[in-house]
Amino acid sequence: MPHTDDPLPRWACTNCGFWQPYFATPPDCPVCTDYRHPLPRAGWDFVSEGEAAGRFETTWREVLPDVWTFETAPALGIGPLGWILRTEHGNVSWEGAGWTSDAALDQVEALGGVRFLSGSHAHVFGSWWRVAERFEPEVVVQSAALPFAQALAVSWPFGAEAELAPGLRLLWTGGHTAGHSVLHWEARRLVFCGDAFKFRLDADGRATHVSTHKAYDAHIPLSHDDARAYRALFAGLDFDGVVTPWEAVPTGGKAAVLSLLDAQLAGRPSADWHEIPGGPLPAPPRL
Numbered sequence: 001m002p003h004t005d006d007p008l009p010r011w012a013c014t015n016c017g018f019w020q021p022y023f024a025t026p027p028d029c030p031v032c033t034d035y036r037h038p039l040p041r042a043g044w045d046f047v048s049e050g051e052a053a054g055r056f057e058t059t060w061r062e063v064l065p066d067v068w069t070f071e072t073a074p075a076l077g078i079g080p081l082g083w084i085l086r087t088e089h090g091n092v093s094w095e096g097a098g099w100t101s102d103a104a105l106d107q108v109e110a111l112g113g114v115r116f117l118s119g120s121h122a123h124v125f126g127s128w129w130r131v132a133e134r135f136e137p138e139v140v141v142q143s144a145a146l147p148f149a150q151a152l153a154v155s156w157p158f159g160a161e162a163e164l165a166p167g168l169r170l171l172w173t174g175g176h177t178a179g180h181s182v183l184h185w186e187a188r189r190l191v192f193c194g195d196a197f198k199f200r201l202d203a204d205g206r207a208t209h210v211s212t213h214k215a216y217d218a219h220i221p222l223s224h225d226d227a228r229a230y231r232a233l234f235a236g237l238d239f240d241g242v243v244t245p246w247e248a249v250p251t252g253g254k255a256a257v258l259s260l261l262d263a264q265l266a267g268r269p270s271a272d273w274h275e276i277p278g279g280p281l282p283a284p285p286r287l
């Protein structure tokens with residue numbers, strides 16, 4: 001349930017896309033002032049909910065069976081996608097599009113609404129609060145990410161993991177950010193990995209390279225300890241597909257990310273691209 005019937009106005013930073021509640025135009029953006037993101041060169045530019053509704057549109061499509069994406073045009077900030085997973089335990093809203101229009105919310109309703117809402121970390125939370133306010137789901141957030149979740153009413157903070165339902169778990173990874181988490185959907189053998197990994201796709205949508213970072217823009221690698229923790233966690237999960245905030249790699253993803261992490265641990269960790277052994281991985285099917 002909302003904190004109050006009269007929530008504070010929400011504002012989006014057009015440099016990164018992070019939304020925050022504030023009583024007036026915010027003085028700064030906590031994501032952009034963090035070392036991982038570049039500051040806007042020309043100063044702050046925030047948009048209100050009403051301005052965003054007039055400036056941005058949202059489109060949607062099914063990218064894997066029962067996995068829908070919502071995308072904002074033009075991009076708001078870094079332009080993450082919002083994801084709806086139609087699971088056997090109810091729908092999960094994961095990450096958030098920069099702006100989620102009323103029409104997009106109607107589409108989410110047509111897909112069955114939302115039972116659980118979560119996201120990997122603040123860089124890709126987008127306008128998840130719009131989805132939370134419409135459907136009033138369980139809002140499940142890793143404890144260290146709570147300072148970045150003030151735009152919504154968190155009902156379920158968690159530490160190492162949160163089992164939403166059998167075979168549907170949120171797992172804390174740390175590494176990229178202190179509260180970074182991933183979602184494991186065991187029945188579909190998928191991991192929604194947030195910014196733990198990034199894939200490079202060829203012109204046909206096939207993944208050719210994979211990388212991992214402490215900071216993407218600043219090109220800072222993980223530490224050895226981060227890479228070791230990722231390796232232990234991902235090696236212990238049963239999955240084949242990997243879904244980032246931007247791209248879906250339906251098969252071969254586990255082998256690719258373990259190969260990357262083995263390379264990170266074999267020497268000094270690197271933020272450079274790692275070529276996926278065995279050649280490009282198949283693109284998602286056309287649905």
Ligand SMILES: [Zn+2]
Pocket residue numbers: 013014015016017018029030031032033
């Ligand atoms: Zn920002």
Ligand SMILES: [Zn+2]
Pocket residue numbers: 121123124176195
């Ligand atoms: Zn990130």
